Amino acid sequence: MSVTKRFWLLVVWGFSCVTATNAQKTSAIWLDDLPIKSFSEGIPAVLPKTTAAGDSIVMRGQYFNRGVGVNATSILAFFLDGKATEITATVGVDDKGIKELPHTFYVIGDRKILFDSGEMRLGDVPKNVTVKLNGIKRLGLLVKVDDAGRTKLYSNWANARLVMLAGHRPENIPNSDEKYILTPAPAPSPRINSAAVFGARPGNPFLYTIAATGERPMRFSAKGLPTGLLLDEKTGIITGKVSLPGTYPVTIRAKNAHGEATKLLKIKIGDTIALTPPIGWNGWNSWARNIDQEKVVASADAMVKMGLSQHGWTYINIDDAWQGKRGGKFNAIQPNEKFPKFREMVDYIHGLGLKVGVYSTPMITSYAGYIGGSSDLENGDFPDSIQANKRAFRYVGKYRFETQDARQLAAWGIDYLKYDWRIDVPSAERMSAALKQSGRDIFYSISNSAPFANVNDWVRLTNSYRTGPDIRDSWNSLYVSAFTLDKWAPYGGPGHWNDPDMMILGNVTTGTQLHPTRLTPDEQYSHVSLFSLLAAPLLIGCPIEQLDAFTLNLLTNDEVIEIDQDPLGKSARLVLTENGVQIWLKPLEDGSFAVGLFNVGDFGKTPESYFRWGDETAKPYTFDLAKAGLKGNYRLRDVWRQKDLGVFERTFKTEIRHHGVVLLRLFPYTPKSVTTARP
The missing domain is CATH 3.20.20.70 (Aldolase class I)
Structure with missing residues (x-):
């Protein structure tokens, strides 16, 4: 065999090997072969090979043996890490869905909308989806429906499959952010933490435990217990029955080698129980x-x-x-x-x-x-x-x-x-x-x-x-x-x-x-x-x-x-939403306020906002107290860090992590002289 012929045979052989190697580099993975529920971040059911109701997948009279059935607004999130090349599917509203509501299907990769079906209704011709995914790290499959609380809003990702590099499969979105601890450890001296008000009906069994942190052993006592109740001084458990209706102020005490703590407990015997949330x-x-x-x-x-x-x-x-x-x-x-x-x-x-x-x-x-x-x-x-x-x-x-x-x-x-x-x-x-x-x-x-x-x-x-x-x-x-x-x-x-x-x-x-x-x-x-x-x-x-x-x-x-356990029992109200921040304000029994500053971003406003892309950052925010209905000066306390921040008027500047919170307690402050701290 001549050198030239041998050369070309080697070239052909090498090309065949490369082609075969490339052909082996990818494999198709059906979404319905995955533990699909683990990829769902929506609320209603997500089921493989059936509709979300467990029936056959049928769109415009056509049956599909493969696919994923979803219900209402559905969020499926996959970590691909650049190891996928393509996704294919046929999308549409199931024949057992609700006719009047439009569904919109999205394929989103690394914050970019790669496919938008437009509004689809029951009876519309299903649409074929083919989207290239080369280099995509995070993939989101979203079905958006304005369901207004309605159910049976069935739609389908029929014949849905990913093409991935051989040996790789989609994973769940990583959740590896630092678990940072903000709250300091309790002191060795006693602190009473049980609810400050407790209700029971006349003549019914009574059970209340004085919950207290601090080094053990600890002794408990109570002054003013109504007739019929007994306190175990070692455990802090109060039991018995109270026959006469009324409000009984009781001073409870916890004592150990480092000191003692007291708290006023109001025992209310009457028709109403559950005076604080369970x-x-x-x-x-x-x-x-x-x-x-x-x-x-x-x-x-x-x-x-x-x-x-x-x-x-x-x-x-x-x-x-x-x-x-x-x-x-x-x-x-x-x-x-x-x-x-x-x-x-x-x-x-x-x-x-x-x-x-x-x-x-x-x-x-x-x-x-x-x-x-x-x-x-x-x-x-x-x-x-x-x-x-x-x-x-x-x-x-x-x-x-x-x-x-x-x-x-x-x-x-x-x-x-x-x-x-x-x-x-x-x-x-x-x-x-x-x-x-x-x-x-x-x-x-x-x-x-x-x-x-x-x-x-x-x-x-x-x-x-x-x-x-x-x-x-x-x-x-x-x-x-x-x-x-x-x-x-x-x-x-x-x-x-x-x-x-x-x-x-x-x-x-x-x-x-x-x-x-x-x-x-x-x-x-x-x-x-x-x-x-x-x-x-x-x-x-x-x-x-x-x-x-x-x-x-x-x-x-x-x-x-x-x-949560404040005796006033008022729920916080959403008093302001601006720049992706929600402010929830809760009045408390002592005249102070609890305020949560939540960085919710634009969640729900765009298709991309339904997913976590791994590049989210904290948001600087200036809390305008007056906009929340708070006038005057307030002493602010960082509740999670259990740390006083000073006295502020008008504004408080902070930074809120993505989907995070700054939780504050605000105490009205009237200074003897004008010495307010400003941000």
Whole structure:
């Protein structure tokens, strides 16, 4: 063979090898083969290979075997790190969607809109999408719908797939920002942190724990306790019963080797309980259906061991999946086999100075498929025929058992009831009456998405009511759940609290397996701050024993908790929005104000704003006190840092991190001489 021929053969062979190598460099990945729920930062369901309702994907009569079905405004975020080359899909409104509402599909890469479908409605021809992704690090798939709270807004990313370099797959958006700790550790001397007001009904069992930080051992005392109450000086637990209605001022005291602390506690015996929002733990976002007695006891022990109980954290609430069948003295719901010693468990938790809650529903079956508070069978049986088709029995049955169930809860010593799933006013009213007649003060919380149109009924009947859908651990969900609650604010107050759902901190199971919250550290500070400003229930949904130092620090700032537990019980109002900053103002009982300055950016105003791109920066901001309705001079305190900032008039300059907060407490200041500090 000649040298020339050998040369050209080598060239052809080399070209073939390069071509083959290039062909092997990419692979197609179907989005429906990914754990797609983990990529969703929206609120409604996202499902692979079906619509969001679990039906076949059908658009304009055409069936699709592959794809991702979404509902309402949907946010899917992927970290590609420059390892993808293309995305293809066919997009449109599902044939089971709502006709009149337009959906707009976007493909966004590194802040640039790469595809915009324009408005699409049910019946429109689906559109094919092919977008090159070379070099793109972060990818966002957005479906924008002005849903106004409506559901069944089904749309689809049919046949959606990514082409990526071989050996690479899309990952979740990194959440590796520094978990910076702002709050100093508690002093060794005592500080009393429990609520300054407590309500109970005449003749009902009374349980109040003096929560105090400081070095142990510690001794507790109380002056002015009404007749019928006793204080355990070692534990600070006050128990008993008070027969006579009235307001009783009590001075409580905690003392250790470093000093002592006192606090005025107002005990109000009357018709109204829940004079401050509940603060504690709920098991659903920790363990969902896998909850059992061992996990509940471990959570109670951890609440004490981790020190949360010293900061006022009180409730240990068992969510869905504890229920067995009807029986016992009252023919009431009994615990299932996962809770073999239910009453003993309740007594043990009470012995720790904590309270216990459970879950139920007025429907035949609960969300998780367990027995509910009604039945189509007169004796309330729960036969295999119902258990085999649980979803078909999500309605209120002919026969209802509110009275029996409430009496059983009281007999066990239950302190809290979460009553769940599309509550109607008659169901809420029946259980409200049953609880009041049970002989025990049981905090009454209704869930899920109590309609605003009935808010006066919720105020009249319940102690808290869910103001929106189930929360997810994303900024979008937090924003929808909390930053839109201004219209609810006038209705919340002592005895009846606006409830934006559980807190999404620590390790959570909101739709996927247990994982660290996807909120950034800045967003977590905003989360705790706003819930406290709103006087919302503070119910963490993470395994307490798994708390890291950052999350524990978030949950144990007593000045933040004090804002939530303020006896005046007023919710903050949104008083100003400017330059991407929201200002929420809350009046407090002592005449001071709590103010949250939140950098929400332009969230929701542009397609790009729904995603986190990794290049966000802090915003300098000048807080004009007069614009917030605050006139005169104020002494400002940084609540998270527990640090006085000085006296200011007119303006206060600061910097707010992206999706972060500056939480202030403002005390009116009248100087003897004009010595105001200016920024």
